[in-house]
Amino acid sequence: MDAAAPIGVFDSGIGGLTVLRALRLALPTEDFVYLGDTARLPYGTKSRESIVRYSVQAADALVERGIKCLVIACNTASAVAIDALRERLAPLPVIGVLEPGAQAACAASVTGRIAVIATEGTVQGGAYQRAIHAIRPDARVIAQACSLFVALAEEGWTQGPLVEGIVRRYFEPIFCVSRAEQPDCLVLGCTHFPVLKPVMHDVLGEDIVIVDSAETTAGAVRELLQSRSLGKQTPGGDVRLLATDGRERFARVSSTFFGSGVRPESVELVDL
Amino acid sequence: MDAAAPIGVFDSGIGGLTVLRALRLALPTEDFVYLGDTARLPYGTKSRESIVRYSVQAADALVERGIKCLVIACNTASAVAIDALRERLAPLPVIGVLEPGAQAACAASVTGRIAVIATEGTVQGGAYQRAIHAIRPDARVIAQACSLFVALAEEGWTQGPLVEGIVRRYFEPIFCVSRAEQPDCLVLGCTHFPVLKPVMHDVLGEDIVIVDSAETTAGAVRELLQSRSLGKQTPGGDVRLLATDGRERFARVSSTFFGSGVRPESVELVDL
Numbered sequence: 363m364d365a366a367a368p369i370g371v372f373d374s375g376i377g378g379l380t381v382l383r384a385l386r387l388a389l390p391t392e393d394f395v396y397l398g399d400t401a402r403l404p405y406g407t408k409s410r411e412s413i414v415r416y417s418v419q420a421a422d423a424l425v426e427r428g429i430k431c432l433v434i435a436c437n438t439a440s441a442v443a444i445d446a447l448r449e450r451l452a453p454l455p456v457i458g459v460l461e462p463g464a465q466a467a468c469a470a471s472v473t474g475r476i477a478v479i480a481t482e483g484t485v486q487g488g489a490y491q492r493a494i495h496a497i498r499p500d501a502r503v504i505a506q507a508c509s510l511f512v513a514l515a516e517e518g519w520t521q522g523p524l525v526e527g528i529v530r531r532y533f534e535p536i537f538c539v540s541r542a543e544q545p546d547c548l549v550l551g552c553t554h555f556p557v558l559k560p561v562m563h564d565v566l567g568e569d570i571v572i573v574d575s576a577e578t579t580a581g582a583v584r585e586l587l588q589s590r591s592l593g594k595q596t597p598g599g600d601v602r603l604l605a606t607d608g609r610e611r612f613a614r615v616s617s618t619f620f621g622s623g624v625r626p627e628s629v630e631l632v633d634l
Numbered sequence: 635m636d637a638a639a640p641i642g643v644f645d646s647g648i649g650g651l652t653v654l655r656a657l658r659l660a661l662p663t664e665d666f667v668y669l670g671d672t673a674r675l676p677y678g679t680k681s682r683e684s685i686v687r688y689s690v691q692a693a694d695a696l697v698e699r700g701i702k703c704l705v706i707a708c709n710t711a712s713a714v715a716i717d718a719l720r721e722r723l724a725p726l727p728v729i730g731v732l733e734p735g736a737q738a739a740c741a742a743s744v745t746g747r748i749a750v751i752a753t754e755g756t757v758q759g760g761a762y763q764r765a766i767h768a769i770r771p772d773a774r775v776i777a778q779a780c781s782l783f784v785a786l787a788e789e790g791w792t793q794g795p796l797v798e799g800i801v802r803r804y805f806e807p808i809f810c811v812s813r814a815e816q817p818d819c820l821v822l823g824c825t826h827f828p829v830l831k832p833v834m835h836d837v838l839g840e841d842i843v844i845v846d847s848a849e850t851t852a853g854a855v856r857e858l859l860q861s862r863s864l865g866k867q868t869p870g871g872d873v874r875l876l877a878t879d880g881r882e883r884f885a886r887v888s889s890t891f892f893g894s895g896v897r898p899e900s901v902e903l904v905d906l
Contacts, residue, residue, distance in 0.1 A: 399679060408878050482883075513785035524803060527796045541770060607681050611754075 363430045363454065365592050368393035368600070369583065370429030372420045377401035377512070377613060378435025379552035379620045381459060384580035386599065389587070398616075400634065401607035406483025407437040412469065417443035419634040421451060430592055433583060434458040437575075437615070439553055441489030455586055462582040463549050463575035464493035470571040471515060471547040474501045477536050480551030482507040491549050503543055505583040508532045508555070515554040518618055521561055529558065529565050537566065549573045557618070568592050603629045635702045635726065638871070640665035641855065643702030644692045647675035648884060649784070649825035650707025651892045652848045654729060657705065661859070665701050665872040666728065669904065670888075671906065673879035677710040678755025689715035691906040693723060695876070702864055705855060706730040709752060709823055709847070713761030727858055734854040735821050735847035736765035742843040743819040746773045749808050752823030754779040762823050776817055778828070780804045787826040790890055793833055801837050805817035809838065813839050821845045829890070875901045 368471040369389075371382050375398050382396050397420050399405075417439045421432055432451060434440045440458030440518050448456045467476045478490040485507040494501050510528055519525050537544055548570055550556055555572050563572065587593040603624065613626040642662075643654050647670050654668050669692050671677075674763030677685050693704055693889045704723060706712045720728045739748045750762045757779045763780040766773050782800055791797050809816055822828055822841055828846050835844065859865040875896065885898040 401684060412673060412879060488686050509789050510782065510791075513782045519782075524674045524796070524799045532794060604829065607684060625651065 363590075364428075365423045365543075365594055366596070367428050367430035368420075368602070369431055369433060369477045370394075370424035371396045371433045372407040372417070372439070373398050373435040373553065374416075374439065375400050376616045379581055379616050380553050380576045381435035382431065382601070384574075384576040384622055386601070388580035388584050388598060389593075391594045391596065391598045392553045392604040393594070393602065395424055395429060395602045397424055397604040397632070398606070398612060400556055400605045401634075403493045404456050404481070405485075406481045413439060414446050415448060416634070418450060421447050423455065423632055424453060427456070427593055427602075430528055431583070431586065432454040432458065433579065433581070435553055437484045437489075437553065439485060441487050443567060453628065455574065455580055455590070457554065457586060458627060459481075459490055459575045460493055460551075460576040463551065463573055464490060466495060466503045466573045466578040467547050467549045468501065468508050470492060470573060471498075471545075472503070473546045474498060475545040476501055476503050477545040477547065478503060478505045478549045479508045479511070479532070479555065479578055480505065480634070481512065482509055484551055490549065499542070504536055506532060506536055508552075512552065512554045515557045515618075516615060520557050525561050526565060527614060529561050533562075533565055534627045537570070538575070545570070547571045547573060548559045550575055586619045605629050606634055619625070635801060635862075635864055636870065637698075637702065638867055639702035640874070641703055641705060642666075642693075642696035642856060643668045643705045643707050644689070644711070645670050645707040645825065647672050648686075649787075650889045652708035652825050652828045654873070655892055656846075656848040656852035657855060658873070659853065660713055660799040660849075660856050661865075663868065663870045663871045664859075665866070666697055667701060667861040667874045667876065669690075669696055670884060672884055676755070676876055683712050685711060685714045686718050688906070689719060690722060691772050693719050693906055695904055697726065699874075701726070703729065703858065705851065705856070705863070707825055707851070709756045709761075709825065710759070710878045713756060713759050715811070727862070728809050729824065729851065729854055729858060731763055731847045731851045732761055733824065734850040736762060736769060738845045739765060739819050739821045740770040740773065742845060743770075743773070743817075743905045745818045746770060746775050746816040746820060747815070748773055748774060748775050748819045749817040750777045750821045750823045751783070751804070751827065752777065753784065754781055756823055761795045762821065769838055776808055777823075778804060778808055779792040780824075783830055784824065784826045787890075788841065788887060792829050794866055797830070797833050798837060805834075808870045809842070814868060817842065819843045819845060823837070823855045824825050850874070867902040876904045876905060877901050878906055
């Protein structure tokens with residue numbers, strides 16, 4: 363592996379740009395190639411076979427572009443396809459968003475009661491529950507699908523009483539319980555959710571730790587690069603954006619997630 | 635064409651079941667084959683080429699099953715692919731949800747100021763605007779994307795103060811204007827939206843006519859069958875459900891739209 367090579371980041375769409383943003387902040391000298399499979403999003407409602415097939419195609423496209431490691435920014439793909447990708451790409455390191463999030467939650471929780479919010483597909487798949495129990499078998503995991511959060515994030519509705527009301531409605535069955543039952547840690551198990559973190563903080567107060575998988579994944583990638591001496595030592599920060607469909611929409615919506623303007627012409631269309 | 639043959643209904647997913655429900659109510663003796671392309675939903679964010687290709691594949695699969703006419707229950711596919719489908723399937727009649735909705739709105743509006751709410755893709759595509767202007771060139775069309783409505787419908791959140799608040803937020807820029815500017819007719823340009831019609835009625839009051847494209851499409855199909863003597867005269871009401879992925883989810887979510895329970899085993903998986 364070449365330390366000067368870019369890091370590949372793959373997501374089913376644009377939500378994974380929150381992971382790319384966290385990676386750029388944590389690793390300012392690294393270059394990145396991001397691939398959003400916008401033609402086939404969302405993965406969460408698709409079968410395991412389809413998700414593995416799509417993930418392999420996306421990974422191959424990134425490997426062709428000479429990446430030194432692969433970050434799976436999509437929760438669904440992390441849950442379903444990581445073993446297949448690790449086997450196929452070895453010795454290239456593959457990191458998903460799921461394991462770092464589960465590790466951070468297990469480390470942060472004092473009581474062992476951990477709440478996970480995600481899309482319906484991720485919750486139903488049970489991958490976070492399994493990942494947390496693998497590290498901390500005594501943990502009590504409460505998983506809740508928050509489907510409206512994706513729409514809120516994509517709509518750019520991230521504050522105000524209405525958004526707070528929606529957050530409260532989802533959080534009530536999880537947190538408005540007896541103190542003995544209440545989780546002390548909340549895992550954001552969907553890449554769209556970090557944009558709603560400030561409202562969640564307002565609703566939950568200071569006592570509940572929010573684990574943002576974008577940040578924890580960026581931390582895990584930094585550690586991996588250090589341990590394998592794969593960190594880039596020269597100035598960088600280049601980002602190539604690839605999408606499988608709809609460059610205009612990709613550029614427009616990604617500006618919200620990415621924190622800066624993206625031009626449609628700078629998004630490269632790829633066929634998987 | 636055989637009058638005893640079933641009517642084919644095609645949608646990108648499960649939203650089109652509101653159209654199927656309206657069709658069954660309007661045409662109780664007819665049999666139906668419904669195909670939801672759940673593996674590739676949503677169509678709204680995809681390119682024109684992809685939408686036409688997917689629609690042709692879905693239509694071919696329904697024609698193979700011996701349908702006597704095709705209903706495109708998906709707004710995006712109606713807007714983008716109807717000409718290609720009519721040409722390919724002729725003389726088999728093809729009806730989309732878009733034209734009947736536009737016709738009903740033009741007939742219902744007194745002032746000629748018509749509001750259309752839909753997904754972002756449908757609004758950006760401008761198909762409703764064009765269809766309305768083709769019938770009534772002097773009409774003033776205000777189109778507004780209401781992306782959260784799809785998530786609300788799929789979540790089953792169809793009433794209460796929070797839902798009302800979200801409806802108000804979307805409707806404010808459209809309807810909270812001077813009386814001279816206010817639309818007198820609202821077209822539901824997305825198959826998911828009819829489940830929110832009661833709340834919309836509460837918010838808008840009695841003065842604004844709500845055009846439900848599911849109902850207007852069912853009316854258009856009834857007229858077409860009558861005019862061509864294609865109506866089935868014997869008892870019927872059979873429904874076959876086909877999906878391209880995720881039978882369990884299809885069965886579960888479709889129960890909300892369809893108004894009655896659907897078992898996963900009764901959903902046939904097809905590969906397009």
